[in-house]
């Protein structure tokens with residue numbers, strides 16, 4: 001098992017990439033705190049992990065609320081003694097549309113959850129890591145954080161920001177036994193994406209060099225590897241998990 005005996009938290013773990021990753025973290029032997037604003041989904045994920053023999057607990061956390069984020073880290077430490085691994089994954093995108101028509105509210109919401117939320121989580125986790133002498137962070141960025149993404153202004157700006165936070169923290173804390181990396185998924189088949197319907201999914205698949213979308217398992221595998229000691233010499237990297245989409 002890659003993460004045996006470790007303690008972990010993951011935000012946005014009630015569905016999609018976060019759900020699959022939380023389950024995989026547990027399967028690899030870590031105790032995991034599932035954090036999300038979606039209580040029903042989070043409790044279901046915890047029940048499924050527990051039924052499969054893993055160790056998990058749910059906490060309702062809104063990543064835009066600094067007090068709730070600090071309490072999330074405190075909860076892991078109170079329960080399991082330390083925090084080894086953190087996945088900052090909660091995120092969403094605004095409704096697509098032209099930059100000159102983007103409402104300030106929509107901008108603020110996306111930046112608040114995807115960028116400020118990631119910063120607040122990293123700040124709380126880093127405080128704990130510095131005090132205990134180490135730890136590992138993986139942020140969920142996006143291909144939209146590495147290249148132009150027309151009609152997704154706030155999302156693209158936020159995810160470019162997540163890449164900046166990742167690289168900066170990696171170097172700032174490199175001598176303190178703290179690694180910080182990100183994944184940049186391409187278009188991944190999540191429940192939310194399935195709502196777009198078969199025709200739209202077919203269209204997106206045709207744009208991919210592989211001719212298909214990615215799966216949450218394929219993203220979770222990358223996140224778990226980055227969390228594990230197998231990635232001990234890897235920090236500040238943004239792992240593209242996109243079936244080659246960034247190259248075309």
Ligand SMILES: NC(=O)c1ccc[n+]([C@@H]2O[C@H](COP(=O)([O-])OP(=O)(O)OC[C@H]3O[C@@H](n4cnc5c(N)ncnc54)[C@H](O)[C@@H]3O)[C@@H](O)[C@H]2O)c1
Pocket residue numbers: 011012013014015016017018035036037038041061062063064089090091092093113117140141142143184185186187188189190191192193
């Ligand atoms: N699905 C894709 O194609 C894709 C591609 C690239 C990057 N991503 C990124 O992957 C991450 C997960 O996305 P997903 O596709 O699994 O979506 P998802 O909607 O299935 O999961 C996102 C989770 O975040 C939670 N969340 C939203 N706002 C929150 C808040 N303020 N505090 C705490 N939790 C909150 C939601 O309740 C949800 O459970 C996101 O950061 C997303 O930007 C997804």
